Amino acid sequence: MVVMVLVFASMAQLGGGQASRFLERFLSPESLIAIGEQAAIIVIVGIGQTLVIIAGGIDLSVGSVVAFTGTLAAVTILRAGMPPAVAALAGTLAGGLIGLFNGGLSVKTRLHPFIISLGSMMIFRGLAQWLTNAQNTSSLPATFTGLATGRFPLGPGKELVIPYILLWYIVVVGITTHILLTRTRAGRYCFAIGSNPQSARLSGVRADYWVTVYFVLAGLLFGFGGVVQAARTGIGEPTGAEGMELEAIAAAVIGGASLSGGQGTVGGTILGAILMATLRQGLRMLNLPPYWQYVALGTAIIAAVIYDRASRRHAEK
Amino acid sequence: MTNQPYLNALFALSLSAVALSGCVRDTTTPSTSAPAAGNAPTSASAPAAGTPIKTKGANEKLTLALVPKGTTHQFWQTVKAGADAAAKEVNAELLYNGPSRENSVPEQIDIVRNFGTQGVDGIAVAATDKGALVTPVNELQEKGIPVVVVDSAIEPDPSHSFIATDNVAAARLAAEELGRLLNGKGKVAILNFKKGSGTSDEREQGFREGIAKFTGIQIVASEYTESDVGKAVSQTESILTAHPDLDGLFASNEPNVIGAAKVFDDKGKAGKIKLVGFDAADAEIEGLKKGTVDALVVQDPFRMGYEAVKALAQLVRGQGTPQKRIDTGAKVVTKANMETPEMKKLLNPLAK
Numbered sequence: 061m062v063v064m065v066l067v068f069a070s071m072a073q074l075g076g077g078q079a080s081r082f083l084e085r086f087l088s089p090e091s092l093i094a095i096g097e098q099a100a101i102i103v104i105v106g107i108g109q110t111l112v113i114i115a116g117g118i119d120l121s122v123g124s125v126v127a128f129t130g131t132l133a134a135v136t137i138l139r140a141g142m143p144p145a146v147a148a149l150a151g152t153l154a155g156g157l158i159g160l161f162n163g164g165l166s167v168k169t170r171l172h173p174f175i176i177s178l179g180s181m182m183i184f185r186g187l188a189q190w191l192t193n194a195q196n197t198s199s200l201p202a203t204f205t206g207l208a209t210g211r212f213p214l215g216p217g218k219e220l221v222i223p224y225i226l227l228w229y230i231v232v233v234g235i236t237t238h239i240l241l242t243r244t245r246a247g248r249y250c251f252a253i254g255s256n257p258q259s260a261r262l263s264g265v266r267a268d269y270w271v272t273v274y275f276v277l278a279g280l281l282f283g284f285g286g287v288v289q290a291a292r293t294g295i296g297e298p299t300g301a302e303g304m305e306l307e308a309i310a311a312a313v314i315g316g317a318s319l320s321g322g323q324g325t326v327g328g329t330i331l332g333a334i335l336m337a338t339l340r341q342g343l344r345m346l347n348l349p350p351y352w353q354y355v356a357l358g359t360a361i362i363a364a365v366i367y368d369r370a371s372r373r374h375a376e377k
Numbered sequence: 378m379t380n381q382p383y384l385n386a387l388f389a390l391s392l393s394a395v396a397l398s399g400c401v402r403d404t405t406t407p408s409t410s411a412p413a414a415g416n417a418p419t420s421a422s423a424p425a426a427g428t429p430i431k432t433k434g435a436n437e438k439l440t441l442a443l444v445p446k447g448t449t450h451q452f453w454q455t456v457k458a459g460a461d462a463a464a465k466e467v468n469a470e471l472l473y474n475g476p477s478r479e480n481s482v483p484e485q486i487d488i489v490r491n492f493g494t495q496g497v498d499g500i501a502v503a504a505t506d507k508g509a510l511v512t513p514v515n516e517l518q519e520k521g522i523p524v525v526v527v528d529s530a531i532e533p534d535p536s537h538s539f540i541a542t543d544n545v546a547a548a549r550l551a552a553e554e555l556g557r558l559l560n561g562k563g564k565v566a567i568l569n570f571k572k573g574s575g576t577s578d579e580r581e582q583g584f585r586e587g588i589a590k591f592t593g594i595q596i597v598a599s600e601y602t603e604s605d606v607g608k609a610v611s612q613t614e615s616i617l618t619a620h621p622d623l624d625g626l627f628a629s630n631e632p633n634v635i636g637a638a639k640v641f642d643d644k645g646k647a648g649k650i651k652l653v654g655f656d657a658a659d660a661e662i663e664g665l666k667k668g669t670v671d672a673l674v675v676q677d678p679f680r681m682g683y684e685a686v687k688a689l690a691q692l693v694r695g696q697g698t699p700q701k702r703i704d705t706g707a708k709v710v711t712k713a714n715m716e717t718p719e720m721k722k723l724l725n726p727l728a729k
Contacts, residue, residue: 198659293606294639344615
C-alpha cells in the first residue's frame with residue numbers, strides 16, 4: 061500500500077504545475093473503475109500463476125493459453141454455432157486440460173514446469189493460430205461479450221445487466237482462491253510442497269497429485285481469462301495476449317510470491333496487478349511516450365519487490 | 378540445496394529479459410546496413426549496382442515468394458489473393474510465408490533469408506521495420522534475386538520497385554474526413570500501431586498534416602498499440618478516462634479500429650465520438666454497418682499483391698523495368714457509399 065501512495069505522489073510530481081488537475085482526474089471514480097477493469101484479466105491469470113508459484117512451479121504458457129482458449133471460445137460460437145455459454149465453458153475447460161497437460165507431464169517426467177510450460181507456450185500459440193488460419197475472427201455476439209461488458213441481451217428490448225462485471229470477477233475469484241489457500245487442507249499442502257517437497261512427501265502428502273491439481277486449477281483460471289479477454293476485445297485474437305505470462309508473474313511477485321515456492325498470497329497478487337494497471341493508466345494519462353512507459357513500469361516492479369522484501373525482513377526481526 | 382530455487386529464478390528472469398527485449402524492438406535500425414547501395418530512394422534508375430538479375434525464359438515456370446508483415450490480418454490474405462491472381466497470369470508458383478505477428482522483425486528477416494537460399498526467382502516483401510530489412514534485401518539482390526517492396530517501405534530502398542498506398546496521402550484523407558465529421562472543431566486522439574514501422578509513422582504524419590488545416594481541432598493524445606486488439610482496448614479506455622470530452626479518434630490499422638470501436642460501443646460513445654480508421658477486415662465492416670465506425674480509409678491490398686508479382690515477373694523474364702514507385706491508391710468508405718459496386722469490390726476483394 062505504501063508503494064501505491066509513493067507511486068501516486070511521484071506521478072503528481074511528474075505532472076508538475078497541472079498536478080492537481082491530473083490527480084483529480086486520475087482519482088475520479090471513472091478512472092479508478094477503469095483501472096480495476098484493466099487489471100481484471102491480469103488478476104484472474106495472476107492468481108492462477110500464484111497457485112502454481114506457491115506450489116514451487118511456474119507456468120510460462122499463460123499468454124498462449126489465453127489466446128488459445130479465447131480463440132477457441134470465439135470459433136465455438138462463430139463456426140460451430142454453439143451458444144455463448146457453451147463457448148465460455150469450452151474455453152475455460154480447455155484451459156484446465158492444458159493445466160493437466162503441463163502439471164501432469166512435469167510431475168511424470170520430473171522435468172521442471174518451466175521447461176514443460178515453455179514448450180506448451182509455443183504449442184498453444186501455434187494451435188491458436190491454426191484454429192483460425194492465423195487470422196482474427198469476426199465480431200462476437202453481444203450475448204458473449206456481455207461476459208466483459210456486463211450487458212446480456214435477453215430478447216428484444218430486454219437486457220440482463222451486471223454492473224462492473226469485471227470487478228466482480230476479481231472479488232469472486234479472489235475470495236474463492238483465498239479461502240482455498242488459507243482455509244483448506246489442499247491449501248496447506250500447496251505451501252508445504254512449495255517450501256519443501258521432500259519433507260512434504262515424507263510426511264505423507266501426495267505431492268505429485270496436488271501439484272497436478274494446482275496446475276489444473278490455474279489452467280481453469282487461464283482458460284477463463286482467455287474467455288474474458290475474447291469478450292473484452294470482441295473477437296478471437298490468436299496472436300493476442302503475448303507476454304501475459306510475464307505480467308502474471310510480475311503481479312504475483314510484486315504481491316509477495318517467491319519464485320522459490322512456498323510463499324504468496326491472493327490479496328498480494330490482486331494488489332500487484334492493480335499496481336501495474338494504476339501505473340500504466342497514470343503514465344498514459346501523462347501522455348508519456350511509450351518507451352518511457354516500459355522503463356517506468358519495469359522500475360516500479362523492481363522497486364516494489366525490493367520494498368516488499370525489505371519490509372518483510374524488518375518485520376521478521 | 379538452497380541454490381536450486383535461486384538458479385531457477387535466475388533462469389526465469391533471464392528468459393523474461395529476452396522476451397521483454399523482443400517487445401521493445403521498435404528502434405532496431407542497424408545503421409551498418411546497405412553497404413554498397415548508395416542510391417537514394419528517389420533515384421528512378423533501377424538499383425542493383427552489381428549483380429545482374431538471374432533471368433528465365435518466357436515459357437519457364439517461375440517461383441516467386443511473398444513475405445507479408447504478419448499472417449494474422451485479413452489485409453495480407455488480400456495481398457496474397459492479388460499475388461495469386463497475377464501468379465496465374467504470369468505462369469508462376471507463389472510461396473507465402475511471414476511472421477505470425479507484425480512485431481517480429483527478426484523472424485521476418487529469417488524468412489526472407491530462407492527464401493533466398495531456397496532458390497526462388499524473386500521476392501516481394503512488406504517490411505516490418507524500415508531499417509532492419511535493408512541488409513537482407515541487399516543480400517538477395519547481390520545474389521541476383523530481384524526484390525520488390527510492398528506496403529511498408531525500407532530506407533534506403535535498394536529494391537526495384539516500391540508498391541504501396543501513399544500512406545501519408547491516405548491518412549490525410551482520413552484527417553479530412555474526421556475534420557468534416559467534426560465540423561472543424563474538437564479534441565481528437567490517435568491510435569498508432571508501432572513506432573519505427575514505415576506505415577505507422579507515415580499515417581501519423583499524414584493525419585497530423587491533414588488535421589493541421591482545421592485550426593479548431595486539437596490532438597490531445599497519441600498512443601501505440603503494437604497491433605494488439607487487447608492493447609488497443611485498454612489504450613482507448615485510458616484515452617477516454619484522460620479526455621472524457623474526446624470528439625474524435627483516428628485508428629491507423631485493423632486491430633486499432635476493432636479495439637476502439639469495441640470500447641465506444643460498450644461505453645455508449647458510438648457515433649458520439651467519431652471514429653475514422655484504416656483497412657477493411659470483417660469486424661471493421663460490421664462496425665461501419667452498425668455505426669460504431671464512421672469511416673474507413675481502404676487501401677487496395679489486392680492490387681498491391683497483383684502489381685508486385687507482375688513487377689517481379691517482368692524483371693525475371695527480362696521484359697523491362699517496373700516503375701520505381703507504384704501508388705495503389707486509397708478510398709474513403711462510409712456507411713453511405715459502402716454499397717456502391719466500386720466500394721463493394723474494394724471491401725470484399727476475396728469474393729468470387
